[in-house]
Amino acid sequence: PDPPAPSYYAASAGSAGLPAPGRRPLQGEHREDVGVIGGGIAGCSAALHLAERGYKVALLEANTVGYGASGRSGGQTIFGLAVGQDKLVAQMGAADARRVFDFSIEALDLTQSLIQRYGIACDYRPNHVHAASKARHVRELSDWVRELHELYDYRSVKFLDRDALQAHVRSERYVAGVLDTRSGHLHPLKYTLGLARAAESRGVQIFEQSRALRYTGGTAAGDEIRVETDAGILRCKYLVLCGNAYLDGFAPALARRILGVGTYVIASEPLGAERAAALLPSDAAVADINWI
Secondary structure: OOOOOHHHHHOHHHHHOOOOOOOOOOOOOEEOOOOEEOOHHHHHHHHHHHOOOOOOOEEEEOOOOOOOHHHHHHHHHOOOOOOOOHHHHHHOHHHHHHHHHHHHHHHHHHHHHHHHOOOOOOOOOEEEEEEEOOOOHHHHHHHHHHHHHHHOOOOOOOEEEEEHOOOOOOOOOEEEEEEEEEEEEEEEHHHHHHHHHHHHOOOOOOOOOOOOEEEEEEEOOOOEEEEEEEOOOEEEEEEOOOHHHHHHHOOOOHHOOOOOOOOOOOOOOOHHHHHHOOOOOOOOEEEEOOOO
């Protein structure tokens, strides 16, 4: 297995980032209702919700919980997708584009619900600002807010002119922005680890350093599935694949549909509480849209 990846999140996780006692590699043979592959947000959330519904669940993680993108993302919980709704409408029609948008809103609500229900200490902060420094974006942002209100019934967004924006981003660089009070930001590794502990509190068994090598079965209804690791075998009725690009060749049928994409997060030296508060008075996450 790869060593833990160094990151700001790993360095700042504190006691939340310490190895969970009792977590071990899969050894020998185990039989559960459901097997989950991947210990990121998707895998831990799937395992938790299945356990809440009474299933016996085992989760296999090739390294440690939160090792991959889930523990090293930008940590912003934002409505919508990484493309504008107009592109989705063009590709799938207005009705399905609205459904996809609603999925993203449901995800925001679910994240906050899980944080509250399970007491996940992940430094969650509300508010997200899309900020622009180009004059041509002022009308675009205003039209965007109107579209979200009228077409998607999403009313937590508000247009900010230059003066109003100063309450969230203390900079003369930006000319306008959009504030969303329903979105926010969090510590992604702490959140992922918190989901894993919540799942374990519901009886989920999490096996770390347990890379799933191959599986057989499951080709017909009721057919048992057999998952192999280096040191053990998991037998289950259902298998949930949550490894994304880390699945490699584990699921050949999915390989052509998954593309690994790298993004980057840069952390400065600590600015100090006073300086940080002066720059971001509302402690909102801020996205600069001027690359668009």
